[in-house]
Amino acid sequence: MELAGLKYLVVGAGLFGAVMAERIAADMGERVLVIDRRDHTGGNCHSTIDTETGIERHVYGTHIFHTAHARVWKYINRFATFNSYRHRVLAMVDGRAYHMPVNLLTVNDFYGTSLRPWELHAFLAAEAGRDATKTPANLEEQAIALIGRPLYEAFIRDYTRKQWGVDPRRLPAAIVTRLPVRATCKTDYFDDPWQGLPMDGYAATFSRMLAHPLIDVALGVDHADIRERIPEGCTVIYTGPLDRYFDHRYGPLGWRSLEFHEEIHLVPDFQGAAVVNHPAPDVPWTRIHEFRHLHEEREHPAAATLIAREYPRELCTAHPEPYYPMRLREDRERLALYQRDAHAETRTIFGGRLGTYAYLDMDTTILQALEAYDRLCERLGTDWTPPHHRPERPVARG
Amino acid sequence: MELAGLKYLVVGAGLFGAVMAERIAADMGERVLVIDRRDHTGGNCHSTIDTETGIERHVYGTHIFHTAHARVWKYINRFATFNSYRHRVLAMVDGRAYHMPVNLLTVNDFYGTSLRPWELHAFLAAEAGRDATKTPANLEEQAIALIGRPLYEAFIRDYTRKQWGVDPRRLPAAIVTRLPVRATCKTDYFDDPWQGLPMDGYAATFSRMLAHPLIDVALGVDHADIRERIPEGCTVIYTGPLDRYFDHRYGPLGWRSLEFHEEIHLVPDFQGAAVVNHPAPDVPWTRIHEFRHLHEEREHPAAATLIAREYPRELCTAHPEPYYPMRLREDRERLALYQRDAHAETRTIFGGRLGTYAYLDMDTTILQALEAYDRLCERLGTDWTPPHHRPERPVARG
Ligand SMILES: Cc1cc2nc3c(=O)[nH]c(=O)nc-3n(C[C@H](O)[C@H](O)[C@H](O)COP(=O)(O)OP(=O)(O)OC[C@H]3O[C@@H](n4cnc5c(N)ncnc54)[C@H](O)[C@@H]3O)c2cc1C
Numbered sequence: 001m002e003l004a005g006l007k008y009l010v011v012g013a014g015l016f017g018a019v020m021a022e023r024i025a026a027d028m029g030e031r032v033l034v035i036d037r038r039d040h041t042g043g044n045c046h047s048t049i050d051t052e053t054g055i056e057r058h059v060y061g062t063h064i065f066h067t068a069h070a071r072v073w074k075y076i077n078r079f080a081t082f083n084s085y086r087h088r089v090l091a092m093v094d095g096r097a098y099h100m101p102v103n104l105l106t107v108n109d110f111y112g113t114s115l116r117p118w119e120l121h122a123f124l125a126a127e128a129g130r131d132a133t134k135t136p137a138n139l140e141e142q143a144i145a146l147i148g149r150p151l152y153e154a155f156i157r158d159y160t161r162k163q164w165g166v167d168p169r170r171l172p173a174a175i176v177t178r179l180p181v182r183a184t185c186k187t188d189y190f191d192d193p194w195q196g197l198p199m200d201g202y203a204a205t206f207s208r209m210l211a212h213p214l215i216d217v218a219l220g221v222d223h224a225d226i227r228e229r230i231p232e233g234c235t236v237i238y239t240g241p242l243d244r245y246f247d248h249r250y251g252p253l254g255w256r257s258l259e260f261h262e263e264i265h266l267v268p269d270f271q272g273a274a275v276v277n278h279p280a281p282d283v284p285w286t287r288i289h290e291f292r293h294l295h296e297e298r299e300h301p302a303a304a305t306l307i308a309r310e311y312p313r314e315l316c317t318a319h320p321e322p323y324y325p326m327r328l329r330e331d332r333e334r335l336a337l338y339q340r341d342a343h344a345e346t347r348t349i350f351g352g353r354l355g356t357y358a359y360l361d362m363d364t365t366i367l368q369a370l371e372a373y374d375r376l377c378e379r380l381g382t383d384w385t386p387p388h389h390r391p392e393r394p395v396a397r398g
Numbered sequence: 399m400e401l402a403g404l405k406y407l408v409v410g411a412g413l414f415g416a417v418m419a420e421r422i423a424a425d426m427g428e429r430v431l432v433i434d435r436r437d438h439t440g441g442n443c444h445s446t447i448d449t450e451t452g453i454e455r456h457v458y459g460t461h462i463f464h465t466a467h468a469r470v471w472k473y474i475n476r477f478a479t480f481n482s483y484r485h486r487v488l489a490m491v492d493g494r495a496y497h498m499p500v501n502l503l504t505v506n507d508f509y510g511t512s513l514r515p516w517e518l519h520a521f522l523a524a525e526a527g528r529d530a531t532k533t534p535a536n537l538e539e540q541a542i543a544l545i546g547r548p549l550y551e552a553f554i555r556d557y558t559r560k561q562w563g564v565d566p567r568r569l570p571a572a573i574v575t576r577l578p579v580r581a582t583c584k585t586d587y588f589d590d591p592w593q594g595l596p597m598d599g600y601a602a603t604f605s606r607m608l609a610h611p612l613i614d615v616a617l618g619v620d621h622a623d624i625r626e627r628i629p630e631g632c633t634v635i636y637t638g639p640l641d642r643y644f645d646h647r648y649g650p651l652g653w654r655s656l657e658f659h660e661e662i663h664l665v666p667d668f669q670g671a672a673v674v675n676h677p678a679p680d681v682p683w684t685r686i687h688e689f690r691h692l693h694e695e696r697e698h699p700a701a702a703t704l705i706a707r708e709y710p711r712e713l714c715t716a717h718p719e720p721y722y723p724m725r726l727r728e729d730r731e732r733l734a735l736y737q738r739d740a741h742a743e744t745r746t747i748f749g750g751r752l753g754t755y756a757y758l759d760m761d762t763t764i765l766q767a768l769e770a771y772d773r774l775c776e777r778l779g780t781d782w783t784p785p786h787h788r789p790e791r792p793v794a795r796g
């Protein structure tokens with residue numbers, strides 16, 4: 001791995017890093033080195049094919065692409081063709097499947113009512129009124145004030161507790177100013193006009209993004225181990241954890257981790273949907289993923305299916321992968337300090353979910369990377385041809 | 399309306415006629431006249447804007463575009479940009495909404511069971527077994543043999559009776575060799591990868607298809623009134639009723655008609671979905687359409703919605719529009735006779751739902767028109783440049 005003379009180094013081969021590297025190589029025409037501490041590219045979007053069933057697994061949890069940004073959709077379609085999968089989420093409560101997020105069907109199924117669309121909000125307000133506290137002091141009281149105790153207890157209380165490892169009564173009310181209750185029968189999880197899964201998988205998509213001859217990829221390389229050798233004038237795009245860049249000088253930023261337990265079941269279909277939530281307190285997992293449903297267009301085994309149960313975990317040596325930023329008060333205070341220091345690092349661009357300590361969907365990540373690249377180009381000054389004045393390199397489709 | 403010297407006449411400005419006219423003008427470079435007895439183009443896909451609510455109504459019932467044919471999708475996208483609407487159908491029974499066609503959720507909701515995907519078919523087989531007749535002699539016995547009496551009675555019996563005006567016990571068993579029961583939770587009505595509504599409506603789509611300067615459109619003109627004046631060498635593309643072309647010489651082909659009753663309701667959402675089925679015997683309509691749900695991307699009034707109740711009707715002077723071909727035994731026998739005569743009409747191409755006496759989805763109609771055009775080109779012989787060797791005319795988007 002040659003660092004001498006390097007002008008651009010990308011730390012992290014996830015989505016943010018891949019977009020930046022692709023733009024620097026294909027648009028700017030500069031050499032760029034991408035490193036990742038893991039042994040694969042793609043970051044948390046990574047997917048592999050299960051050797052036993054031939055089913056594509058999402059290693060870090062189900063990832064569905066969805067966006068309302070035309071710029072992002074146009075960009076990513078240069079590297080992937082998307083199938084027509086449309087995401088829907090069910091929640092199992094007492095052996096019954098309910099539509100999530102809560103909509104008119106959920107409420108009518110749950111209460112056995114025949115409410116019409118325009119009656120729903122008044123009904124929920126009445127339910128909420130039965131348990132009203134004047135000023136909700138915590139998440140539980142706030143949620144009850146919004147949708148009433150029965151729905152809260154069935155769908156939110158224990159799911160929240162399992163997901164965050166905290167009793168909802170100990171979480172601030174401000175987290176839920178609004179609970180998405182849809183007074184209609186629409187069962188789509190996402191409202192975005194463009195949705196789907198890359199037809200030939202996430203791994204192939206990242207391969208195409210990083211295929212440019214000016215891009216070098218070095219896997220199994222940690223930024224911490226090479227940072228002393230990065231040349232003076234090199235611009236670093238850093239998508240690793242923000243606190244780690246500064247050696248945790250203000251203390252760690254809190255993350256929640258996950259663990260996935262895979263199982264192969266010898267049936268054609270385990271649960272009838274890609275993702276089913278399990279909010280019940282006596283079930284230790286929060287969700288079950290069944291990957292075959294993501295790719296209806298593929299030939300899958302007729303009598304075997306791959307599932308993964310998702311268990312939220314405390315971030316620790318046994319579960320070291322950061323998944324969801326906790327963003328508790330302490331975290332937000334530390335974040336402000338880290339952000340100030342990051343601002344002073346003029347040679348480093350911080351980006352992505354880890355580098356900004358934020359939950360970012362894939363499309364937001366791509367948009368932020370494209371915008372970071374725009375700013376980089378602006379910074380390079382007036383002798384620079386604006387990128388949109390030069391032709392884009394066509395991309396081969398596998 | 400100038401007929402002298404005319405080489406191509408299209409009877410019917412519906413989808414089949416519009417595709418043929420567009421190809422003949424834009425690809426072949428020939429002048430073409432399109433006539434329609436109605437006062438609008440678009441055939442049964444026609445839509446107008448309701449002046450009171452601003453909501454687009456589908457005059458002849460909800461039309462959702464869906465296809466798995468890449469050729470069709472590519473073609474129609476030259477004239478329309480589609481939104482991301484995904485069709486789902488609910489059926490109201492005893493004040494409860496069930497997913498249609500019957501899937502795992504429908505069965506579990508209906509029976510109060512917690513069946514898993516792989517248990518569904520055995521469950522239905524057992525239900526069917528309770529009322530088994532050795533050899534099903536009619537539609538009712540056949541349907542019961544497939545899904546059992548309770549589901550049949552709730553969702554099929556009375557809907558069928560209302561839709562076709564016939565007791566299902568008087569319909570042949572052969573009509574339902576298969577009832578689509580999905581052992582999964584997928585609620586999409588169509589499986590096709592491409593679905594949606596034209597963003598700016600069907601009327602605008604047809605305007606673009608027929609905008610070519612070589613296309614003339616004459617509305618309010620019936621084929622019967624001008625057929626004597628059609629020049630000798632003119633090729634006629636006929637998309638009107640097949641039996642009418644031959645003056646009903648073998649008797650009429652049976653069609654079912656529909657009537658739509660529109661209502662404006664002063665609520666933001668009447669039923670939470672674009673189409674809700676009403677299979678109950680005591681409700682005279684079969685479906686309620688609520689058009690605003692087809693265009694989520696549009697600004698709609700906050701407190702008014704346009705619905706249309708659908709009533710099946712016998713084709714008669716009061717309800718003269720043919721909607722669904724009955725295809726009873728008698729019809730099929732007559733059809734064979736008409737088809738033989740049509741075959742002998744070498745100067746006329748019969749196409750579309752009326753011209754072939756068939757239920758055709760829009761995409762099938764387009765495909766059949768494109769293929770009819772291919773055959774027309776082939777027939778024109780060897781001095782003809784194959785259409786795909788010539789550039790397509792770009793189409794302006796409104
Ligand atoms: C459970 C879960 C489900 C999700 N589902 C969806 C979904 O359905 N749809 C959607 O749009 N989004 C989803 N997301 C969000 C999606 O994962 C992110 O948008 C995306 O991963 C962000 O990309 P990134 O490049 O910022 O981060 P990452 O993908 O995490 O990439 C960062 C990379 O940096 C590497 N790295 C870290 N530190 C170092 C270091 N010191 N040296 C070298 N390399 C380092 C890491 O190994 C990693 O590969 C989901 C997220 C989670 C947690």
Ligand SMILES: Cc1cc2nc3c(=O)[nH]c(=O)nc-3n(C[C@H](O)[C@H](O)[C@H](O)COP(=O)(O)OP(=O)(O)OC[C@H]3O[C@@H](n4cnc5c(N)ncnc54)[C@H](O)[C@@H]3O)c2cc1C
Nearest residue numbers: 410412413414435441442459461462621638750751759760
């Ligand atoms: C209730 C209903 C709902 C439907 N919903 C869908 C849907 O959701 N998705 C889908 O893909 N498809 C749907 N369809 C099918 C769709 O309507 C047809 O695919 C399409 O209309 C076929 O186009 P066409 O040109 O063959 O016929 P038409 O649209 O009927 O056009 C034929 C035209 O010929 C004219 N004509 C007839 N006789 C004469 C004459 N003698 N002289 C002059 N003009 C004449 C008529 O006025 C008419 O305009 C639906 C059909 C029905 C009945």
